Amino acid sequence: MDQPPKQIENIGTEIAFLWPDGRESYLPHEFLREKSPSAENQGEVDILGQRHGGDGPRVFPGVKIVDWEKVGNYAICFHFSDGHSTGIYSWGYLRKIDSERQAGSQQQQ
Numbered sequence: 001m002d003q004p005p006k007q008i009e010n011i012g013t014e015i016a017f018l019w020p021d022g023r024e025s026y027l028p029h030e031f032l033r034e035k036s037p038s039a040e041n042q043g044e045v046d047i048l049g050q051r052h053g054g055d056g057p058r059v060f061p062g063v064k065i066v067d068w069e070k071v072g073n074y075a076i077c078f079h080f081s082d083g084h085s086t087g088i089y090s091w092g093y094l095r096k097i098d099s100e101r102q103a104g105s106q107q108q109q
Contacts, residue, residue, distance in 0.1 A: 002091035002095065005018055005091065008076070010065060013028055013064070014027060015032065015078075025094065027101070029063055029065045030060050031097075032065065032089070033078075034058060035097050036087030037089060037093060038086040039052075039053055041054060043055065063080050063084075064080065071088050075093075076088075076091075
């Protein structure tokens with residue numbers, strides 16, 4: 001299980017995480033909303049393989065994080081200005097999407 005961050009701060013339009021290994025992550029509010037792991041956002045597959053949901057907007061310009069709460073010792077739930085608050089972001093998931101974002105940024109350069 002991934003360890004929780006030592007510190008979480010809201011800095012402007014980004015959430016900053018300081019991880020136990022010293023790594024820092026800066027994830028924009030809009031990016032976190034786009035990557036919400038909720039069934040509403042990602043959709044879910046039933047037993048027959050049919051996908052339900054996840055067909056709504058993919059970008060959320062101007063959305064802000066207005067609050068958050070830790071979920072046990074393994075995740076965090078963000079509350080967004082558009083009312084969305086059902087995604088549970090595990091610490092491992094946050095590190096994964098941060099790495100993917102950084103890799104994507106490097107490929108564009």
